[in-house]
Amino acid sequence: MCVQRCPKCNEDDLHYLGDNCTGEIEDWGCPKCDTCYEVDVDINRHFETMREVVVWVLKHGLQIAKNVIHQ
Numbered sequence: 001m002c003v004q005r006c007p008k009c010n011e012d013d014l015h016y017l018g019d020n021c022t023g024e025i026e027d028w029g030c031p032k033c034d035t036c037y038e039v040d041v042d043i044n045r046h047f048e049t050m051r052e053v054v055v056w057v058l059k060h061g062l063q064i065a066k067n068v069i070h071q
């Protein structure tokens with residue numbers, strides 16, 4: 001992962017905070033000046049190597065485990 005500088009204070013240690021529900025925008029934050037940024041992300045979906053998985057789901061919809069089916 002490349003190092004990016006905060007445009008406000010020039011801190012070079014931006015922290016990854018998470019992504020939005022589609023994963024195409026990430027949230028990054030500067031620990032020095034407490035500024036949050038949205039970063040556009042390019043996603044490459046490799047359907048040619050996708051694997052079938054089994055997912056266990058709790059009642060409230062949280063994904064708790066995922067196993068790749070080995071063939």
Ligand SMILES: [Zn+2]
Nearest residue numbers: 006009030033
């Ligand atoms: Zn900053």
